[in-house]
Amino acid sequence: MTLRVALFATCLGDTLFPDTCQSVVRLLERLGCAVDFPLAQTCCGQMHFNTGYRDETVPLARRLGEAFAGYDAVVAPSGSCAAMVRDIYPKLLESDLPPRMYELSEFLVDVLGVTDVGAYFPHxxxxxxxxxxxxxxxxxxxxxxxxxxxxxxxxxxxxxxxxxxxxxxxxxxxxxxxxxxxxxxxxxxxxxxxxxxxxxxxxxxxxxxxxxxxxxxxxxxxxxxxxxxxxxxxxxxxxxx
Missing domain, CATH: 3.40.50 (Rossmann fold)
Known part of the structure; x- marks a missing residue:
């Protein structure tokens, strides 16, 4: 069965490093995943939370959870943002609202079960x-x-x-x-x-x-x-x- 995967681009990826987000999609599609990019996704709220704006983080967290509802997995090219969702959101919202959030390497190894992805990088x-x-x-x-x-x-x-x-x-x-x-x-x-x-x-x-x-x-x-x-x-x- 083809996994229905969503890309969580993150603020930094979306605004400064879109090539990396495109690489994630290219890689996952090469490995047989169907990848979507939910347009409703916004900031995960990590900067707000870490700066003390806990209350302002809550609506961002809820919005993110709603944007990614219904997917088999959500993959982020960022351990930082993935950790915010996985570790902080359940405490912030008192529920595990966001579905199956993974950092890229753990999704590849733990979920897809691959280590050789057919890559070539002679450096x-x-x-x-x-x-x-x-x-x-x-x-x-x-x-x-x-x-x-x-x-x-x-x-x-x-x-x-x-x-x-x-x-x-x-x-x-x-x-x-x-x-x-x-x-x-x-x-x-x-x-x-x-x-x-x-x-x-x-x-x-x-x-x-x-x-x-x-x-x-x-x-x-x-x-x-x-x-x-x-x-x-x-x-x-x-x-x-």
């Missing part, structure tokens, strides 16, 4: 496990299992991988000096790997780290996990953009 890559995916969702080795199966990809270990990059949404604004220091440590570790590409499951963290790497003119680029997994030998432009 030296290192992986940063983002805080929410690691600590709230517990995705563990799933992204690494997927990356190890990518044809042509040379996966190198990131030192102190589980250390935060310093983004944390509004944390980077409210605690800029601390955030910058944490970013410096993360960039140093990335450069020590000799990788051409840093990947992760959250574009928010990649934006933060990538901005620092770009300002230093390191030549290391950031690529979302979904973009790597969607790349094939038949679509080489995905591997080089």
């Amino acid at each position: 030296r890559v290192t992986y940063h496990p983002t805080c929410h995916s690691l600590r709230m969702l517990g995705v563990g080795e799933k992204p690494l299992r997927l990356l190890r199966e990518v044809k042509g990809l040379d996966l190198v270990e990131l030192p102190a991988a589980e250390s935060c990059c310093g983004f944390g949404g509004t944390f980077a604004l409210k605690n800029s000096e601390t955030s910058t220091a944490m970013l410096g440590d993360k960039m140093s570790n990335v450069l020590d790997t000799g990788a051409e590409v840093l990947t992760a499951g959250d574009n928010s963290c990649l934006m933060h780290i990538g901005g620092g790497l770009s300002r230093l003119r390191t030549g290391v680029r950031t690529v979302h996990l979904a973009d790597i997994l969607a790349s094939t030998e038949e679509e080489p432009w995905l591997a080089t953009r």
Whole structure:
């Protein structure tokens, strides 16, 4: 039976990284899923909640639940937003309103039961496990299992991988000096790997780290996990953009 899957693009994906959202759809359709994009979806309310606007978060949470009702699964290219829905919503709404929300790697491994998705990405890559995916969702080795199966990809270990990059949404604004220091440590570790590409499951963290790497003119680029997994030998432009 074909799973009826909805894409939760997230605010950041929708406004700044639409290519990643397209990669998710391309990948899931290649694996036999029927993917919808409910137009009623909006922000999950994570920024509101984390800044203390709990009451203002509730209508956003209810709207999101209604937008995704009726699907077999909802997939997000963001451990951060998926964690907000999975971990915070049940406490906020006192019910498990949103249906079956998954971060991309856990959906591929746990639901579809695949690790080899037919991807091709001939580059030296290192992986940063983002805080929410690691600590709230517990995705563990799933992204690494997927990356190890990518044809042509040379996966190198990131030192102190589980250390935060310093983004944390509004944390980077409210605690800029601390955030910058944490970013410096993360960039140093990335450069020590000799990788051409840093990947992760959250574009928010990649934006933060990538901005620092770009300002230093390191030549290391950031690529979302979904973009790597969607790349094939038949679509080489995905591997080089």
